[in-house]
Amino acid sequence: MLDKERRKQIICVSTVVIVGAFVLFCIHGCDGCDDPPQPPTASLLLDSKYLDDHYGIPAAIWCESSADDYLRSVAKWDFGWDEGSKDSRFTQYRTNVKSPGVLTNISHKAKLQNGFGGYQHITLTCDYDTQAKKVVGYEIER
Numbered sequence: 001m002l003d004k005e006r007r008k009q010i011i012c013v014s015t016v017v018i019v020g021a022f023v024l025f026c027i028h029g030c031d032g033c034d035d036p037p038q039p040p041t042a043s044l045l046l047d048s049k050y051l052d053d054h055y056g057i058p059a060a061i062w063c064e065s066s067a068d069d070y071l072r073s074v075a076k077w078d079f080g081w082d083e084g085s086k087d088s089r090f091t092q093y094r095t096n097v098k099s100p101g102v103l104t105n106i107s108h109k110a111k112l113q114n115g116f117g118g119y120q121h122i123t124l125t126c127d128y129d130t131q132a133k134k135v136v137g138y139e140i141e142r
Helices: 004-028 048-074
Strands: 079-081 102-107 110-113 119-121 123-129 134-141
Touching: 048 079, 048 102, 048 110, 048 123, 048 134
Parallel strands: none
Antiparallel strands: 079 110, 102 123, 110 119, 123 134
8 A cells, every 4th residue: 555645646746647638738739640740850859948848748757756766865864855736846957958859857846854854955957868758867966
């Protein structure tokens, strides 16, 4: 059986997925639903705004889904998040693209516990490969 916090996280992620799908449908409708999607050009894979516009929602969902595991693996003591009822953890993206098709999401809401029990905010980045559809890495910027 899942604990309350894990159930809450699963419900939150599921809600984000459903709302994201609804928003995408409202924006794009079903025009061209029968047309196969065209792969982005090499120049578009280097355009961070294009990547965020087309892959930002799944990138945020995937980055959020394994961020706790990453923070757990690097935290010396404990970690936490500034939580809002409807806020995404990753609210920005980096304007420079590390490699073609990789969108870097940024969160300023993560915090690590220090040896005195206090928490210090960190900047957490998540690299999402839009073509492979997976997280390729996290990094902490202090």
